[in-house]
Amino acid sequence: MSRKEQIEQTATALFKNRGFSATSMRDLANALGIEAASIYSHIRSKEEILQRVCFRMAEEFFGAIEAVKAADATATEQLKRAISAHVQVLTRNTEASAVFLQEWRHLSEPYHTEFLALRDRYEDYFREIIRQGIAKGEFQVPDEKFAVLTILSGLNWIHTWYKPEGKMKPAEIAENLSAMLLNGLKTNLN
Secondary structure, three states: OOHHHHHHHHHHHHHHHHOOOOOOHHHHHHHHOOOHHHHOOOOOOHHHHHHHHHHHHHHHHHHHHHHHOOOOOOHHHHHHHHHHHHHHHHHHOHHHHHHHHHOHHHOOOOHHHHHHHHHHHHHHHHHHHHHHHHHOOOOOOOOHHHHHHHHHHHHOOHHHHOOOOOOOOHHHHHHHHHHHHHHOOOOOOO
């Protein structure tokens, strides 16, 4: 691992545990066991690290979603695939996922606006699936935006409880969440 990668990995852990604002360059240097001034030979600023983490994670989410798109699949199958792709990205690196989901607010312009546009574009992919499902009679939801925000909200907390050594692997988590989000808690009995 290069020094720059070490700095990014350590900063990501600190941002997750302390928050971006509460993490200083001195904290980062201490965690790395180096002088604070020497960090600047590898990065320009603390925000540069935040930008790298946020935009790298966005690329991972888009890459995963693009890989599961299928024109011939039902909306239900597309949504299951999208949920699974999202879970796979979240569980691959929970520290980076936490920073991506919580610390993006600290991005300065124009990165903040660019990040929000990417988030909206990603949500639009899920909204399109919901629209297709409504049009084909697969889904009955009062509001597509509400449905997407509910789904993503349910998924985006995984980083707080997922453990690689835990009882469920990412594929099982995705399958269980898909079933719960698509079917709810009710049985078919009245």
